[in-house]
Amino acid sequence: MGRITLDKVTKSFGATEVIPPLDLTIEDGEFTVFVGPSGCGKSTLLRLIAGLEDVTSGQIRIDGQDATMTPPAKRGLAMVFQSYALYPHMSVRKNIAFPMKMAGIDEAEQNRRIESAAKALNLTDYLERKPGQLSGGQRQRVAIGRAIVREPAAFLFDEPLSNLDAALRVGMRMEISELHKKLATTMIYVTHDQVEAMTMADKIVVLRSGHIEQVGSPLELYHSPRNLFVAGFIGSPKMNFIEGSEAAKYDAHTVGIRPEHIAISDSGGAWSGVVGVSEHLGSDTFFHIHDTGLAETITVRADGEVGFRHGDRVSLTPRTDVMHRFDAQGLRITA
Amino acid sequence: MATQHSRSAARIMMAPAVILLLGWMLVPLTMTLLFSFKKYLPLRGGDLGWVGFDNYIRFVSSSAFWPSVQATLVIVGGVLAITVIFGVLLALLLDQPMWGQGIVRILVIAPFFVMPTVSALVWKNMFMDPVNGLFAHLWKAFGAEPISWLSEASMQSIILIVSWQWLPFATLILLTAIQSLDSEQLEAAEMDGASPLARFGYIILPHLGRAITVVVLIQTIFLLSIFAEIFVTTGGSFGTRTLTFLIFQRVLESQNVGLGSAGGVYAIILANIVAAFLMRIVGKNLDA
């Protein structure tokens, strides 16, 4: 079981309020991702849940029990840190055994859990090594192993992949997702990378300066962002925003259109502009179009075969059926 | 990139320093060795020629020799134990965020800047004097009989004085080591259910291993040759005659340079035995 409820939780460091009153429920077995720009309070929120920071006011409940004053070790949560936080002078085996040793679990059971975690995480050959002799990815796995053997009610991850190189990151992303499918334990995962959020989450919590901007499944956030911030944060490349008279045509203060919802052609479209930088990914090409009279640049995603060059004058056709409309406060206009 | 060329250039550049240091070490060492095989009494006939190992045999067979080795080891061991244990505790304390941290740290370091002679005199006259010392007043305030520290508890007193001088050094090194500990490791241990004591034992102490090794090795080198503290307090009496002090007495009080030099060679041997011993116990902390 691992149902976590935050009830009007706030956190201030001295006079600065990092988390204004915040309500959130994380259901048992859910993979929840906290995403937001750097410094928005994601780590602080996670540390409040872990008990490494004390809440300034409000209540944290784990499985219905008030855990606000419970010390970290008693909350039944396991955390994987950004720096891995392995114990450098202990072997991998001792690292993984540490929480069980502290909990007074008997030796035979310890070994059984270590072996099974090592097998699941491909660490069997490294059990006698010190963390210093492992690669970044392996250290990450040891940190996860140390969390698994505790059989916690929920796992907390704080940007666990940000120290890995891009290729490894994609691999570990899948491994963590698979681990979640296998264990079906609640996981809370903090990242500033919206791609990680979109690919892994059951539920995404978008944060901005301590406020929850929107909570929803990845596709909910993609299809109906509640405001300009979420619209701009979710999706890559970023959504195009157009203000002024063009937006007024759609009875909106701002309209947003994702790059993948604009078609590019020689002529005949609603908008026109000049090709600036184009980014060729092979499968797709992102064109940055200038001089449209709508916004500084309009980003368009096209098939990799489309061959416009720098300086070409092109014509753009937006799909108005998937256009997002926002009012002067930046809130989504529905229907 | 250390190419052949740059390596030989580096050797040439380093040569003056190496030669100077070697000379600095070798000249006195050779002279000591030379004198130790001679009967040399500056005020009673000067150089009286070679005597083989006579000085060596006389130095060890003197009734003062083994007690002096013992006194040396007791002082070194006592000071090391006190400075390491209290150094770790003080470092832990100073690492806590607190008001006036900067000033407190400077105050803690201060004893290290006091010259050994001065600090020993201050301790002797201001604290340990059986009539006017602060300790005597304190004892009297509780109705107890003042202790004449330097004669009744001479060894403990000297260990106390020397520890007071070296505690800042140990604290400073251990404090920087504690500050270099990744706080996430402690938080991870906290989440893993480790009590404060377990966190100290399993995380902080192993992290400090290397710093403790450095403190022990450096202090041993200096403590084997402490002199001023003994000279100005007990003058080597009441069982506080260390090997260094014995050599001093042989050379200057008995004016027997040959005998003193032989003692000096024994001191070198003792220092090497102690160093080898320490390296075996704690030296493995230095690799890895």
Ligand SMILES: Nc1ncnc2c1ncn2[C@@H]1O[C@H](COP(=O)(O)OP(=O)(O)O)[C@@H](O)[C@H]1O
């Ligand atoms: N211990 C602390 N003392 C004071 N301010 C802090 C402390 N920890 C975090 N903050 C502040 O809280 C804000 C949120 O930090 P954090 O939760 O680490 O952000 P994120 O993880 O989203 O990048 C930042 O502005 C940071 O400066």
Ligand SMILES: [Mg+2]
């Ligand atoms: Mg963070």
